[in-house]
Amino acid sequence: MSQKNQTLGEFIIENQASFKYSSGELSRLINSVRLAAKVVNHEVNKAGLVDIIGAAGETNIQGEDQQKLDVYANEKFIQTLTNRNIVCGIASEEEDDYVSINSQDENNQNKYVVLIDPLDGSSNIDVNVSVGTIFSVYRRITPVGTPVTIDDFLQKGSQQVAAGYVVYGTSTMLVYTTGDGVNGFTLNPAIGTFYLSHPNMQFPLDGRIYSVNEGNYIHFPQGIKNYIKYCQMEEGDRPYTSRYIGSLVSDFHRNMIKGGIYMYPKSSKNSNGKLRLLYECNPMAFLAEQANGKASDGFNRIMDIEPTELHQRVPFICGSKNMVEKAEEFMRNPEN
Numbered sequence: 001m002s003q004k005n006q007t008l009g010e011f012i013i014e015n016q017a018s019f020k021y022s023s024g025e026l027s028r029l030i031n032s033v034r035l036a037a038k039v040v041n042h043e044v045n046k047a048g049l050v051d052i053i054g055a056a057g058e059t060n061i062q063g064e065d066q067q068k069l070d071v072y073a074n075e076k077f078i079q080t081l082t083n084r085n086i087v088c089g090i091a092s093e094e095e096d097d098y099v100s101i102n103s104q105d106e107n108n109q110n111k112y113v114v115l116i117d118p119l120d121g122s123s124n125i126d127v128n129v130s131v132g133t134i135f136s137v138y139r140r141i142t143p144v145g146t147p148v149t150i151d152d153f154l155q156k157g158s159q160q161v162a163a164g165y166v167v168y169g170t171s172t173m174l175v176y177t178t179g180d181g182v183n184g185f186t187l188n189p190a191i192g193t194f195y196l197s198h199p200n201m202q203f204p205l206d207g208r209i210y211s212v213n214e215g216n217y218i219h220f221p222q223g224i225k226n227y228i229k230y231c232q233m234e235e236g237d238r239p240y241t242s243r244y245i246g247s248l249v250s251d252f253h254r255n256m257i258k259g260g261i262y263m264y265p266k267s268s269k270n271s272n273g274k275l276r277l278l279y280e281c282n283p284m285a286f287l288a289e290q291a292n293g294k295a296s297d298g299f300n301r302i303m304d305i306e307p308t309e310l311h312q313r314v315p316f317i318c319g320s321k322n323m324v325e326k327a328e329e330f331m332r333n334p335e336n
């Protein structure tokens with residue numbers, strides 16, 4: 001039984017036995033995420049003070065300017081996971097292809113692969129708005145001691161063994177699940193320790209907050225347009241409140257605590273939406289379902305989608321179960 005003020009390390013030890021396939025490796029993996037989160041947090045918090053923000057002068061596979069902190073965060077998470085000899089492969093928004101971590105070494109018995117968005121919402125960095133790291137963990141499906149293949153990464157979200165995010169906000173939090181509920185840990189920067197501050201996080205079944213970039217309204221499918229108008233109508237507990245930070249992790253985190261829905265639909269500009277299935281939507285969907293919420297592409301459960309490529313995009317609707325189901329109803333009946 002977890003209790004508030006327990007440290008993350010104590011929580012991991014106490015819950016070790018409840019980890020599926022508990023062999024200590026997953027615990028060590030979460031511990032390495034903890035270390036990388038503290039290192040990245042230190043840089044994010046001083047971004048305005050040193051010349052570490054601003055484009056690194058290169059663009060990633062998404063064609064987006066790489067902020068120096070994007071590059072830094074990517075390097076730190078890969079370095080930490082590699083140095084601790086825990087995983088056999090990593091895929092990242094900032095890497096064109098997956099990275100094998102000594103998997104060609106027949107003595108490498110590591111059985112996990114990690115997929116990360118090392119610094120989501122990074123365009124917010126130089127305007128001092130919160131950003132986040134998102135991670136997703138799978139067991140490899142190819143034999144240990146052989147080189148990882150793309151198949152180890154193209155697994156359905158329902159196969160995840162762990163997922164979580166770090167939100168670098170007014171305080172820095174690590175929120176994660178290993179399939180046994182969602183727990184949130186807040187960093188005490190004075191001593192560099194994460195403390196259990198939000199045990200057993202749950203989405204309220206209903207909420208009054210909707211998060212979507214309404215600047216794209218005219219490009220949305222009719223069902224989404226109709227749902228947005230539904231949110232704005234004077235009726236019952238509506239109109240809802242519109243809150244959109246431009247940082248998935250922050251919008252998701254607020255909606256999980258207060259109740260709400262986040263939408264990044266497809267549009268005539270983005271035929272599959274903007275968010276990436278493997279290292280944004282699947283981990284957030286795992287967390288949502290573990291917190292009694294829901295995540296879909298408007299028609300299908302996100303975690304049932306069969307991946308076809310590393311950086312594929314999907315439309316994403318996620319949050320309080322009753323709100324997501326209402327949005328899906330509008331998507332199924334756009335003529336109404």
Ligand code: P6P
Binds near residue numbers: 213
């Ligand atoms: P837009 C950040 O780039 C991100 O991936 C999410 O964190 C955020 O919710 C969304 O994209 C913002 O995208 O097109 O509304 O600026």
